[in-house]
Amino acid sequence: xxxxxxxxxxxxxxxxxxxxxxxxxxxxxxxxxxxxxxxxxxxxxxxxxxxxxxxxxxxxxxxxxxxxxxxxxxxxxxxxxxxxxxxxxxxxxxxxxxxxxxxxxxxxxxxxxxxxxxxxxxxxxxxxxxxxxxxxxxxxxxxxxxxxxxxxxxxxxxxxxxxxxxxxxxxxxxxxxxxxxxxxxxxxxxxxxxxxxxxxxxxxxxxxxxxxxxxxxxxxxxxxxxxxxxxxxxxxxxxxxxxxxxxxxxxxxxxxxxxxxxxxxxxxxxxxxxxxxxxxxxxxxxxxxxxxxxxxxxxxxxxxxxxxxxxxxxxxxxxxxxxxxxxxxxxxxxxxxxxxxxxxxxxxxxxxxxxxxxxxxxxxxxxxxxxxxxxxxxxxxxxxxxxxxxxxxxxxxxxxxxxxxxxxxxxxxxxxxxxxxxxxxxxxxxxxxxxxxxxxxxxxxxxxxxxxxxxxxxxxxxxxxxxxxxxxxxxxxxxxxxxxxxxxxxxxxxxxxxxxxxxxxxxxxxxxxxxxxxxxxxxxxxxxxxxxxxxxxxxxxxxxxxxxxxxxxxxxxxxxxxxxxxxxxxxxxxxxxxxxxxxxxxxxxxxxxxxxxxxxxxxxxxxxxxxxxxxxxxxxxxxxxxxxxxxxxxxxxxxxxxxxxxxxxxxxxxxxxxxxxxxxxxxxxxxxxxxxxxxxxxxxxxxxxxxxxxxxxxxxxxxxxxxxxxxxxxxxxxxxxxxxxxxxxxxxxxxxxxxxxxxxxxxxxxxxxxxxxxxxxxxxxxxxxxxxxxxxxxxxxxxxxxxxxxxxxxxxxxxxxxxxxxxxxxxxxxxxxxxxxxxxxxxxxxxxxxxxxxxxxxxxxxxxxxxxxxxxxxxxxxxxxxxxxxxxxxxxxxxxxxxxxxxxxxxxxxxxxxxxxxxxxxxxxxxxxxxxxxxxx
Amino acid sequence: xxxxxxxxxxxxxxxxxxxxxxxxxxxxxxxxxxxxxxxxxxxxxxxxxxxxxxxxxxxxxxxxxx
Numbered sequence: 001x002x003x004x005x006x007x008x009x010x011x012x013x014x015x016x017x018x019x020x021x022x023x024x025x026x027x028x029x030x031x032x033x034x035x036x037x038x039x040x041x042x043x044x045x046x047x048x049x050x051x052x053x054x055x056x057x058x059x060x061x062x063x064x065x066x067x068x069x070x071x072x073x074x075x076x077x078x079x080x081x082x083x084x085x086x087x088x089x090x091x092x093x094x095x096x097x098x099x100x101x102x103x104x105x106x107x108x109x110x111x112x113x114x115x116x117x118x119x120x121x122x123x124x125x126x127x128x129x130x131x132x133x134x135x136x137x138x139x140x141x142x143x144x145x146x147x148x149x150x151x152x153x154x155x156x157x158x159x160x161x162x163x164x165x166x167x168x169x170x171x172x173x174x175x176x177x178x179x180x181x182x183x184x185x186x187x188x189x190x191x192x193x194x195x196x197x198x199x200x201x202x203x204x205x206x207x208x209x210x211x212x213x214x215x216x217x218x219x220x221x222x223x224x225x226x227x228x229x230x231x232x233x234x235x236x237x238x239x240x241x242x243x244x245x246x247x248x249x250x251x252x253x254x255x256x257x258x259x260x261x262x263x264x265x266x267x268x269x270x271x272x273x274x275x276x277x278x279x280x281x282x283x284x285x286x287x288x289x290x291x292x293x294x295x296x297x298x299x300x301x302x303x304x305x306x307x308x309x310x311x312x313x314x315x316x317x318x319x320x321x322x323x324x325x326x327x328x329x330x331x332x333x334x335x336x337x338x339x340x341x342x343x344x345x346x347x348x349x350x351x352x353x354x355x356x357x358x359x360x361x362x363x364x365x366x367x368x369x370x371x372x373x374x375x376x377x378x379x380x381x382x383x384x385x386x387x388x389x390x391x392x393x394x395x396x397x398x399x400x401x402x403x404x405x406x407x408x409x410x411x412x413x414x415x416x417x418x419x420x421x422x423x424x425x426x427x428x429x430x431x432x433x434x435x436x437x438x439x440x441x442x443x444x445x446x447x448x449x450x451x452x453x454x455x456x457x458x459x460x461x462x463x464x465x466x467x468x469x470x471x472x473x474x475x476x477x478x479x480x481x482x483x484x485x486x487x488x489x490x491x492x493x494x495x496x497x498x499x500x501x502x503x504x505x506x507x508x509x510x511x512x513x514x515x516x517x518x519x520x521x522x523x524x525x526x527x528x529x530x531x532x533x534x535x536x537x538x539x540x541x542x543x544x545x546x547x548x549x550x551x552x553x554x555x556x557x558x559x560x561x562x563x564x565x566x567x568x569x570x571x572x573x574x575x576x577x578x579x580x581x582x583x584x585x586x587x588x589x590x591x592x593x594x595x596x597x598x599x600x601x602x603x604x605x606x607x608x609x610x611x612x613x614x615x616x617x618x619x620x621x622x623x624x625x626x627x628x629x630x631x632x633x634x635x636x637x638x639x640x641x642x643x644x645x646x647x648x649x650x651x652x653x654x655x656x657x658x659x660x661x662x663x664x665x666x667x668x669x670x671x672x673x674x675x676x677x678x679x680x681x682x683x684x685x686x687x688x689x690x691x692x693x694x695x696x697x698x699x700x701x702x703x704x705x706x707x708x709x710x711x712x713x714x715x716x717x718x719x720x721x722x723x724x725x726x727x728x729x730x731x732x733x734x735x736x737x738x739x740x741x742x743x744x745x746x747x748x749x750x751x752x753x754x755x756x757x758x759x760x761x762x763x764x765x766x767x768x769x770x771x772x773x774x775x776x777x778x779x780x781x782x783x784x785x786x787x788x789x790x791x792x793x794x795x796x797x798x799x800x801x802x803x804x805x806x807x808x809x810x811x812x813x814x815x816x817x818x819x820x821x822x823x824x825x826x827x828x829x830x831x832x833x834x835x836x837x838x839x840x841x842x843x844x845x846x847x848x849x850x851x852x853x854x855x856x857x858x859x860x861x862x863x864x865x866x867x868x869x870x871x872x873x874x875x876x877x878x879x880x881x882x883x884x885x886x887x888x889x890x891x892x893x894x895x896x897x898x899x900x901x902x903x904x905x906x907x908x909x910x911x912x913x914x915x916x917x918x919x920x921x
Numbered sequence: 922x923x924x925x926x927x928x929x930x931x932x933x934x935x936x937x938x939x940x941x942x943x944x945x946x947x948x949x950x951x952x953x954x955x956x957x958x959x960x961x962x963x964x965x966x967x968x969x970x971x972x973x974x975x976x977x978x979x980x981x982x983x984x985x986x987x
Contacts, residue, residue: 233961240954244952244953252944290932
């Protein structure tokens with residue numbers, strides 16, 4: 001199953017599958033149905049971070065230094081926690097300025113400088129070449145191992161082997177061809193590759209599955225779980241040194257350096273910048289990716305130690321390279337299918353890295369290195385050409401081939417002296433040099449082009465001297481004396497003990513010196529002079545990227561340009577038809593229905609420049625636009641003035657927004673108040689109509705009796721007194737009625753005064769009974785009391801409660817039969833409150849009347865024969881009072897056996913102090 | 922707005938916790954030749970701390986606020 005034709009066929013099928021996925025992804029993107037608009041896909045595409053370094057190299061590293069392979073995954077985890085801020089800002093900047101690469105980012109930030117973009121590109125290409133060599137090394141050794149099956153023969157790599165006979169050369173070519181077909185089929189103004197991202201996400205899935213499969217096989221197939229494998233660490237003295245974080249003696253400094261380095265690499269590696277920033281579809285995806293990507297890293301690393309230990313135990317003394325354990329362990333167990341899966345997993349890891357990295361690098365090489373040179377030296381030729389998009393594509397394709405060939409060259413020169421991880425760390429240290437210019441550029445306005453140039457150049461030179469050149473020396477391509485005795489034999493210049501600094505591992509050593517030089521030069525040179533116009537403008541655009549301001553660029557452009565010139569210019573790089581479509585769409589958006597704009601204003605110029613920036617980089621776009629437009633230079637004072645104005649405008653508009661929000665709130669309040677007023681008005685009308693009717697009854701009788709008295713002067717004295725008595729009592733009733741009506745109106749409208757305080761209900765009841773004792777005596781009725789001592793306090797208004805009690809008591813008395821009446825007043829404790837009951841042995845209330853009595857002006861009883869004895873407002877008022885304090889008032893009655901009025905009131909909310917006082921007492 | 926600030930602060934806290942957990946001197950406390958459940962202590966510690974930091978990050982961004 002592992003013969004050459006099968007392996008080749010499976011590999012080609014797999015690459016074909018990737019291609020199909022990419023094609024499908026692009027097609028869906030053109031239809032506007034993106035398949036990568038999903039946080040999980042986004043996180044998986046970030047996992048392009050895991051290359052063959054992770055897939056094969058981690059085990060190799062773990063076999064030498066135990067858990068020392070892990071810091072390069074802890075760094076990214078920590079950085080992802082900050083990704084919410086850092087990556088978000090980068091994404092905003094990139095989208096607002098149509099930035100397509102890290103070189104473009106830095107060049108754009110420091111005044112759209114060609115020189116800076118070129119320098120970043122050179123650093124990136126030189127720095128990444130060892131990394132690409134690493135992939136070639138891993139793939140070619142995995143292929144040759146697989147083809148030697150069933151034997152396990154370490155690949156023999158002598159430097160004298162001819163290129164034509166070297167399989168890695170052909171692998172490099174195949175990868176180049178694949179990448180070209182994959183990534184540079186057409187030119188896109190935004191440099192986004194949805195299909196590629198979909199394929200990368202798939203590859204991340206494949207490599208994870210493959211690694212977990214082999215890990216599971218070693219841990220649970222060859223051995224009996226983690227415990228079984230790790231037992232050998234304690235029993236086998238040769239492995240004992242692996243069970244510590246610092247087995248090599250590099251100390252915790254080396255560990256820390258790797259965390260820092262990998263944290264920066266995950267932000268600034270060109271491929272990470274590509275997938276995490278440029279290819280980001282929706283910035284909300286960052287949230288999920290913030291933990292999903294670290295989780296992926298955790299999963300793919302779980303089995304690294306078991307595989308490393310398994311390999312060390314299994315191949316002890318057989319000279320098998322630990323970097324190949326992932327593949328050789330299944331091979332040695334005759335697990336052909338698993339070995340093939342592992343091979344495909346490794347291929348995924350390598351192709352994913354190579355595709356994204358070389359596409360990102362080729363964009364940089366094209367936009368920031370070749371285009372500026374072409375613009376400078378072949379201005380005429382370019383201005384004559386009508387459509388340059390084909391030229392751009394050719395440049396990119398050439399760059400991809402060149403980068404892979406350079407990777408192959410490094411592999412031939414230095415690949416053998418190092419393990420996979422050591423090669424990768426050289427690249428990590430190179431891209432870390434971008435950190436000061438990138439992070440400084442996003443958060444510090446003072447950084448200048450000169451500072452960035454100086455910092456990058458200094459850091460890059462120190463990196464090359466302390467890490468890259470020594471890698472050549474160790475491979476024998478530079479004299480050994482360079483390492484041991486320093487440059488020109490000067491001891492202080494020994495590249496890995498620079499100025500005599502010892503005690504560090506080579507990575508920490510390089511990190512220290514290069515960062516010292518880089519940050520020192522960046523800050524130092526930046527402080528030499530104030531930022532110039534272009535730098536100050538771009539500093540504002542970058543530093544304030546999260547402040548939601550409109551495009552600053554347009555405000556800072558002054559001059560004249562023709563629409564036709566701009567469109568023609570864009571058409572030269574994107575193709576005339578594309579340009580036509582884009583310009584018409586833009587004009588429509590700006591409100592020109594026919595799609596034709598007559599004048600080129602600052603915003604149109606800005607639009608054209610951003611279109612060009614996507615295709616040829618921001619620095620070149622600036623130059624090209626300047627060539628067709630008549631621009632008036634602005635002085636630094638003018639720029640600062642405009643920026644100030646812009647920020648003032650922002651302040652004003654924020655102020656305006658706040659005011660308008662307040663206004664909306666006020667309108668809402670007014671509306672509510674108005675509704676409330678209308679409701680009150682309705683209540684008032686309601687009461688008035690009933691009241692006028694009710695008032696008429698006593699008034700009528702007062703009037704009738706008064707007229708009788710007036711008209712009949714000869715009336716008997718006894719009659720007179722009876723009539724006068726009636727008039728007085730009716731007048732009293734009238735007063736009561738008016739008082740109670742006012743009272744009820746107050747309660748209903750919510751304007752009543754409530755004096756809530758904690759009170760003892762028993763006291764209230766006793767006080768009310770004392771006040772009504774005269775009534776009871778007159779009727780000859782008995783009052784029975786059932787009141788427990790010290791009932792819990794309730795929260796209510798004393799006077800109002802007395803009013804309720806008086807009402808209930810006087811009601812009870814009213815209906816008692818003279819002489820034999822009995823009223824029982826009881827206080828009872830419930831689960832959450834107190835219940836008061838007033839029971840009488842009067843005639844009772846019919847079931848159908850039990851609700852009516854609580855309505856306003858409703859009195860039950862035979863109104864035809866008996867004169868109404870009350871106002872009809874006492875019970876409604878009482879019910880409202882009780883309800884106000886959170887209780888209920890109702891009646892229970894069986895006609896003929898009396899009625900029982902009950903109301904409940906909840907306990908006062910327990911207060912710590914009250915409880916403490918009560919317990920203390 | 923408020924919710925976003927809180928989630929952001931939690932992520933920064935996760936970052937700081939991770940920085941402390943993954944480095945000297947806390948790391949050195951666990952860097953000794955002992956086993957826990959048959960696994961060398963430092964292996965178990967690093968993986969556990971790593972998983973914990975990821976869990977905090979997931980909690981910070983995924984939690985729905987009430």
